Amino acid sequence: MSTVQALIGARIFDGHGWHDDKALMIDAGKVSAIVPLADVPASAARIDAGGQIIAPGFIDCQVNGGGGVLLNDKPSADHIAQICAAHARFGTTALLPTLITDTRDVTRAAIAAGHAAKAAQVPGFIGLHLEGPHLSVARKGAHEPSYIRPMEDEDLAMIVDCGETFPAMITTIAPENVSEAQVSALSNAGITVSLGHTDCTFETAKTYVTAGASMVTHLFNAMSQLGHRQPGLVGAALSFGELSVGLIADGFHVDPAAMSIALRAKQGPGKMFLVTDAMSTIGSDQQSFFLNGREIFREGGCLRLADGTFAGSDIDMLSSIRFVHDVLGLDLGDAVQLATVNPAAAIGLQTKGALTAGMDADFVVLTPALDLVSTWIAGDTVFQA
Numbered sequence: 001m002s003t004v005q006a007l008i009g010a011r012i013f014d015g016h017g018w019h020d021d022k023a024l025m026i027d028a029g030k031v032s033a034i035v036p037l038a039d040v041p042a043s044a045a046r047i048d049a050g051g052q053i054i055a056p057g058f059i060d061c062q063v064n065g066g067g068g069v070l071l072n073d074k075p076s077a078d079h080i081a082q083i084c085a086a087h088a089r090f091g092t093t094a095l096l097p098t099l100i101t102d103t104r105d106v107t108r109a110a111i112a113a114g115h116a117a118k119a120a121q122v123p124g125f126i127g128l129h130l131e132g133p134h135l136s137v138a139r140k141g142a143h144e145p146s147y148i149r150p151m152e153d154e155d156l157a158m159i160v161d162c163g164e165t166f167p168a169m170i171t172t173i174a175p176e177n178v179s180e181a182q183v184s185a186l187s188n189a190g191i192t193v194s195l196g197h198t199d200c201t202f203e204t205a206k207t208y209v210t211a212g213a214s215m216v217t218h219l220f221n222a223m224s225q226l227g228h229r230q231p232g233l234v235g236a237a238l239s240f241g242e243l244s245v246g247l248i249a250d251g252f253h254v255d256p257a258a259m260s261i262a263l264r265a266k267q268g269p270g271k272m273f274l275v276t277d278a279m280s281t282i283g284s285d286q287q288s289f290f291l292n293g294r295e296i297f298r299e300g301g302c303l304r305l306a307d308g309t310f311a312g313s314d315i316d317m318l319s320s321i322r323f324v325h326d327v328l329g330l331d332l333g334d335a336v337q338l339a340t341v342n343p344a345a346a347i348g349l350q351t352k353g354a355l356t357a358g359m360d361a362d363f364v365v366l367t368p369a370l371d372l373v374s375t376w377i378a379g380d381t382v383f384q385a
Helices: 077-087 103-120 153-160 178-190 202-211 232-239 254-263 317-326 332-337 341-346
Strands: 004-006 011-013 024-029 030-036 045-048 053-056 058-063 092-100 127-131 168-173 192-195 242-247 272-276 290-293 294-299 300-305 310-313 363-366 373-375 378-382
Touching: 011 332, 058 077, 058 127, 058 168, 058 272, 058 317, 058 341, 077 092, 077 103, 077 290, 092 103, 092 168, 092 373, 103 127, 103 153, 153 178, 178 192, 178 202, 192 202, 192 232, 202 232, 242 341, 242 378, 272 317, 272 341, 317 332
Parallel strands: 004 045, 011 053, 058 092, 092 127, 127 168, 168 192, 242 272
Antiparallel strands: 004 024, 024 030, 053 363, 290 294, 294 300, 300 310, 363 373, 373 378
16 A cells, blocks of 8 residues: 555645645655645545645644643653643644653653653654743742752753753743853753743843843743833843744733734744643643642633632643634734744754655644644644544
8 A cells, every 4th residue: 555645625834835726745754745636646545635724733832731631740751642642632743741840850750751752752742841940939920939949060961961862852941040151051952942930131131042042931921021121031032033932822821912012023033933831721621730739720711820820821722823813813824834833943843844845744634714623743643523
């Protein structure tokens, strides 16, 4: 039987432009081409996606949990697989399970779980995001303040060792607790250093960009704000082309007007990209759960601690795309790019985020109303609605 597949009948968005009356050709888990229907080989296995939309699979750089599981809770390859499977139901084909500030032992266990997930070839797993513990207590958000601390040599070595292991690796840090030299060491090891949960000034952010920081974690949230005399990290995120910037588009973390302003203001080549910052509730019926011993409540589309502090989000990536398309009025192609080519570029993924020749055959099939039909990873269906 031929390994070549031809998806026909759909409108195809390759991550950069639209194709009508063409076929997406898949060979051995890779995109081989997008061709006119007349050029589909007779030997190819034809899959009719008539009337639907095909787009690159979504990439999420900040996923704390899903399917009733948080990475912080007994990190394991099985839990990572459960998180990836939960988000595949909403079109995410590549993600970074994210560890929220915790003890050094839990961090070490999360890294070990990442190694095991890679060895097991868990579909959708591409690496880890360590969000803390080297943050600013002043901008802690829902992070447990007693675990926040300066980066020490042991911490640095533990993260640097991951540089050659995972296709992608992010650590969110605050200049208050991490030195410029440590940022340079992380960056030189291939780690994406993201500034977040910090009260740093615009000038300090600039210094840390020079040291190697290349990302900002969940714009506007848990950071120094944009003032007319003190631009803060928000101003740095929008001004410095070296920085790629994550954005939570659930309508709670950032007002739609602020999202639109930021999208228009962002200076490149670094771009804005969507993150869910999702917790264990995605793909589950959980109404509450615990993080570091504190209960988090699910109500009205968001997650909060008892004191009202936001604690991650209750949104999936497809819903995030719908939000920026329907509420902000972004062109559908532009909305999809925020969850595909932009995050791929931000973390240096060379084979994901687009459907051009040689790329991984990670894609979604959507209805014209943007409901999910199916999710594919490496040419295989991993979820069928």
